[in-house]
Amino acid sequence: MKRIRQAGVATLIVLGSCVGGLFGTLLLGYNAVDAAPAALEAQQFRLVDDEGNLRGLFGYSDRGTALSILDPDGKVRAQLALSDLGPGIHLYDDSEKIRGSFRVLTQGAGLFLCDETGEPRGEFQWTETGTALLFFDKERRKRGEFSLAGDGLGMIFRDKSERIRGKFQMIGDDASLRFYDEEGEVILASP
Secondary structure, X not given: XXXXXXXXXXXXXXXXXXXXXXXXXXXXXXXXXXXOOOOOOOOEEEEEOOOXXXXXXXXXEOOEEEEEEEOOOOOEEEXXXXXXXEEEEEEEOOOOOEEEEEEEEOOEEEEEEEXXXXXXXXXXXXXXXEEEEEEEOOXXXXXXXXXXXXXXXEEEEEOOOOOEEEEEXXXXXXXXXXXXXXXXXXXXXXX
Protein backbone atom coordinates (compact mmCIF):
# COMPACT_ATOMS: atom_id res chain seq x y z
CA MET A 1 0.00 0.00 0.00
CA LYS A 2 2.92 2.33 0.78
CA ARG A 3 4.36 1.81 -2.71
CA ILE A 4 1.01 2.55 -4.34
CA ARG A 5 0.75 5.71 -2.23
CA GLN A 6 4.30 6.70 -3.30
CA ALA A 7 3.37 6.19 -6.97
CA GLY A 8 0.29 8.37 -6.42
CA VAL A 9 2.38 11.08 -4.79
CA ALA A 10 4.88 10.98 -7.66
CA THR A 11 2.03 11.36 -10.16
CA LEU A 12 0.63 14.33 -8.22
CA ILE A 13 4.09 15.92 -8.15
CA VAL A 14 4.38 15.57 -11.93
CA LEU A 15 0.94 17.06 -12.51
CA GLY A 16 1.54 19.81 -9.93
CA SER A 17 4.82 20.72 -11.59
CA CYS A 18 3.14 21.06 -14.96
CA VAL A 19 0.29 23.19 -13.61
CA GLY A 20 2.68 25.26 -11.47
CA GLY A 21 4.95 25.92 -14.43
CA LEU A 22 2.02 27.05 -16.53
CA PHE A 23 0.72 29.48 -13.89
CA GLY A 24 4.23 30.71 -13.11
CA THR A 25 4.88 31.73 -16.69
CA LEU A 26 1.47 33.40 -16.94
CA LEU A 27 2.05 35.39 -13.73
CA LEU A 28 5.44 36.57 -15.01
CA GLY A 29 3.77 38.05 -18.08
CA TYR A 30 4.85 35.39 -20.57
CA ASN A 31 2.33 35.14 -23.37
CA ALA A 32 2.04 31.37 -23.78
CA VAL A 33 -0.62 31.61 -26.47
CA ASP A 34 1.66 33.47 -28.87
CA ALA A 35 4.74 31.35 -28.12
CA ALA A 36 3.08 27.92 -27.99
CA PRO A 37 3.68 25.75 -31.04
CA ALA A 38 0.66 24.24 -32.76
CA ALA A 39 2.05 20.78 -32.01
CA LEU A 40 4.94 19.32 -30.11
CA GLU A 41 6.27 16.02 -31.40
CA ALA A 42 8.76 13.62 -29.89
CA GLN A 43 9.30 9.91 -29.44
CA GLN A 44 10.15 10.38 -25.77
CA PHE A 45 9.55 12.84 -22.95
CA ARG A 46 11.79 12.61 -19.88
CA LEU A 47 11.00 13.95 -16.41
CA VAL A 48 14.03 14.70 -14.21
CA ASP A 49 14.35 15.87 -10.60
CA ASP A 50 16.37 18.87 -9.34
CA GLU A 51 19.64 16.91 -9.66
CA GLY A 52 18.88 15.80 -13.22
CA ASN A 53 18.00 12.21 -12.26
CA LEU A 54 15.41 10.51 -14.46
CA ARG A 55 12.13 10.13 -12.51
CA GLY A 56 9.56 9.65 -15.26
CA LEU A 57 9.45 8.65 -18.89
CA PHE A 58 6.75 8.86 -21.52
CA GLY A 59 7.76 7.22 -24.73
CA TYR A 60 7.08 5.06 -27.71
CA SER A 61 8.96 2.03 -29.03
CA ASP A 62 8.21 -0.89 -31.33
CA ARG A 63 6.69 -2.64 -28.29
CA GLY A 64 4.14 0.13 -27.68
CA THR A 65 3.62 3.32 -25.70
CA ALA A 66 4.33 3.63 -21.98
CA LEU A 67 4.34 6.12 -19.12
CA SER A 68 6.89 4.94 -16.57
CA ILE A 69 7.46 6.25 -13.04
CA LEU A 70 10.95 5.72 -11.59
CA ASP A 71 12.14 5.72 -7.97
CA PRO A 72 15.04 7.89 -6.68
CA ASP A 73 17.48 5.15 -7.78
CA GLY A 74 16.25 5.36 -11.39
CA LYS A 75 14.38 2.03 -11.30
CA VAL A 76 10.99 1.64 -12.97
CA ARG A 77 8.40 1.05 -10.23
CA ALA A 78 5.10 1.70 -12.03
CA GLN A 79 4.04 1.75 -15.64
CA LEU A 80 0.96 2.48 -17.68
CA ALA A 81 1.45 0.81 -21.05
CA LEU A 82 -0.31 0.12 -24.33
CA SER A 83 0.94 -2.74 -26.50
CA ASP A 84 -0.45 -5.09 -29.14
CA LEU A 85 -1.93 -7.13 -26.27
CA GLY A 86 -3.90 -4.11 -25.01
CA PRO A 87 -3.56 -1.62 -22.16
CA GLY A 88 -2.02 -2.52 -18.82
CA ILE A 89 -0.88 -1.19 -15.47
CA HIS A 90 2.27 -2.83 -14.13
CA LEU A 91 3.90 -2.54 -10.67
CA TYR A 92 7.54 -3.47 -10.06
CA ASP A 93 9.64 -4.19 -6.95
CA ASP A 94 12.97 -2.51 -6.19
CA SER A 95 14.73 -5.14 -8.36
CA GLU A 96 12.55 -4.05 -11.30
CA LYS A 97 10.79 -7.42 -11.34
CA ILE A 98 7.11 -7.20 -12.16
CA ARG A 99 5.04 -8.06 -9.06
CA GLY A 100 1.54 -7.13 -10.14
CA SER A 101 -0.19 -6.37 -13.39
CA PHE A 102 -3.68 -5.52 -14.55
CA ARG A 103 -4.32 -6.00 -18.25
CA VAL A 104 -7.28 -5.50 -20.51
CA LEU A 105 -7.08 -8.23 -23.12
CA THR A 106 -8.92 -8.76 -26.40
CA GLN A 107 -11.23 -11.34 -24.82
CA GLY A 108 -11.47 -9.93 -21.27
CA ALA A 109 -9.29 -8.70 -18.43
CA GLY A 110 -6.78 -10.17 -16.00
CA LEU A 111 -5.03 -9.41 -12.74
CA PHE A 112 -1.66 -11.12 -12.36
CA LEU A 113 0.35 -11.46 -9.11
CA CYS A 114 4.01 -12.42 -9.48
CA ASP A 115 6.73 -13.82 -7.22
CA GLU A 116 10.18 -12.33 -6.58
CA THR A 117 11.42 -13.62 -9.96
CA GLY A 118 8.62 -11.90 -11.86
CA GLU A 119 6.83 -15.18 -12.65
CA PRO A 120 3.02 -15.23 -12.24
CA ARG A 121 1.86 -17.21 -9.20
CA GLY A 122 -1.78 -16.13 -9.15
CA GLU A 123 -4.08 -14.99 -11.88
CA PHE A 124 -7.63 -13.67 -11.84
CA GLN A 125 -9.27 -13.62 -15.27
CA TRP A 126 -12.56 -12.48 -16.65
CA THR A 127 -13.73 -13.37 -20.15
CA GLU A 128 -17.10 -13.41 -21.89
CA THR A 129 -17.44 -17.10 -21.05
CA GLY A 130 -16.65 -16.86 -17.33
CA THR A 131 -14.33 -15.99 -14.48
CA ALA A 132 -11.34 -17.97 -13.24
CA LEU A 133 -8.82 -17.83 -10.40
CA LEU A 134 -5.62 -19.73 -11.23
CA PHE A 135 -2.69 -20.74 -9.01
CA PHE A 136 0.83 -21.60 -10.26
CA ASP A 137 3.85 -23.11 -8.53
CA LYS A 138 7.43 -21.80 -8.78
CA GLU A 139 7.99 -23.73 -12.02
CA ARG A 140 4.97 -21.94 -13.58
CA ARG A 141 2.86 -25.10 -13.54
CA LYS A 142 -0.86 -24.61 -13.08
CA ARG A 143 -1.73 -26.37 -9.79
CA GLY A 144 -5.16 -25.07 -8.86
CA GLU A 145 -8.13 -23.49 -10.56
CA PHE A 146 -11.44 -22.09 -9.43
CA SER A 147 -13.85 -21.11 -12.20
CA LEU A 148 -17.36 -19.83 -12.69
CA ALA A 149 -19.14 -20.02 -16.05
CA GLY A 150 -22.84 -19.75 -16.77
CA ASP A 151 -24.69 -21.57 -13.98
CA GLY A 152 -21.73 -23.80 -13.17
CA LEU A 153 -18.65 -23.57 -11.00
CA GLY A 154 -15.69 -25.81 -10.58
CA MET A 155 -12.48 -26.42 -8.69
CA ILE A 156 -9.60 -28.37 -10.21
CA PHE A 157 -6.47 -29.61 -8.41
CA ARG A 158 -3.41 -30.72 -10.40
CA ASP A 159 -0.20 -32.57 -9.52
CA LYS A 160 3.33 -31.39 -10.44
CA SER A 161 2.88 -32.82 -13.94
CA GLU A 162 -0.30 -30.72 -14.28
CA ARG A 163 -2.47 -33.84 -14.43
CA ILE A 164 -5.91 -33.38 -12.91
CA ARG A 165 -6.03 -35.24 -9.60
CA GLY A 166 -9.19 -33.78 -8.09
CA LYS A 167 -12.26 -32.05 -9.44
CA PHE A 168 -15.36 -30.54 -7.89
CA GLN A 169 -18.14 -29.37 -10.20
CA MET A 170 -21.51 -27.83 -9.58
CA ILE A 171 -23.90 -27.18 -12.44
CA GLY A 172 -27.19 -25.70 -11.32
CA ASP A 173 -28.07 -27.68 -8.20
CA ASP A 174 -26.15 -30.82 -9.19
CA ALA A 175 -22.69 -31.38 -7.68
CA SER A 176 -20.00 -33.96 -8.25
CA LEU A 177 -16.62 -34.75 -6.73
CA ARG A 178 -13.96 -36.87 -8.42
CA PHE A 179 -10.40 -37.95 -7.59
CA TYR A 180 -8.02 -39.34 -10.20
CA ASP A 181 -4.86 -41.47 -10.17
CA GLU A 182 -1.68 -40.66 -12.17
CA GLU A 183 -3.13 -42.23 -15.31
CA GLY A 184 -6.29 -40.13 -15.11
CA GLU A 185 -8.50 -42.98 -13.96
CA VAL A 186 -11.25 -42.13 -11.46
CA ILE A 187 -10.41 -43.63 -8.06
CA LEU A 188 -13.21 -42.00 -6.06
CA ALA A 189 -16.41 -40.35 -7.25
CA SER A 190 -19.52 -38.91 -5.68
CA PRO A 191 -22.10 -39.23 -7.19
